Structures are given as C-alpha cells and as structure tokens.
Amino acid sequence: MANAGCSHQTLASTRVATVQRxxxxxxxxxxxxPLSFRLDAAAYEGLVAALNEARVVLHREQALEQGHFSxxxxxx
Numbered sequence: 001m002a003n004a005g006c007s008h009q010t011l012a013s014t015r016v017a018t019v020q021r022x023x024x025x026x027x028x029x030x031x032x033x034p035l036s037f038r039l040d041a042a043a044y045e046g047l048v049a050a051l052n053e054a055r056v057v058l059h060r061e062q063a064l065e066q067g068h069f070s071x072x073x074x075x076x
Contacts, residue, residue, distance in 0.1 A: 008020040018031040
C-alpha cells in the first residue's frame with residue numbers, strides 16, 4: 001500500500017498494466033491485475049530490461065515456429 005504522504009502520477013496505463021510514480025518519494029509502482037509492485041528506479045529498470053529481453057526471445061521463437069527464420073547462421 002502507498003504511504004499516506006504519497007501522491008501518484010500515472011506514467012502509463014493499458015488494459016493490462018499501469019505504471020505510477022510517487023511525486024513525493026520517487027518510487028515506482030507497477031500494477032498488473034490484482035498485483036502491485038513498488039520499486040526503486042534501479043529495480044524498475046532491471047524489470048524493464050528483463051521483460052524486453054523476454055519479448056525479443058518470445059518473438060524469435062514464435063518466428064521460428066512459424067517458419068520465419070531470423071537467424072543468418074549457415075548463410076554465406
């Protein structure tokens with residue numbers, strides 16, 4: 001839960017998730033469905049990096065499953 005002194009600014013919102021920043025202490029809150037994560041800036045950046053890496057891997061795997069080869073391995 002947020003502290004009584006926190007005032008949140010919504011940075012982004014979709015039907016799946018919302019990201020808010022406390023204008024008082026600078027912490028970031030990520031809300032996904034019924035789950036909420038309160039993070040400092042470094043932890044938030046680490047989470048974003050991990051999610052982006054997972055997105056790239058998933059897209060690559062989906063392309064391979066569909067027969068769209070994105071690898072240049074074996075090509076001259």
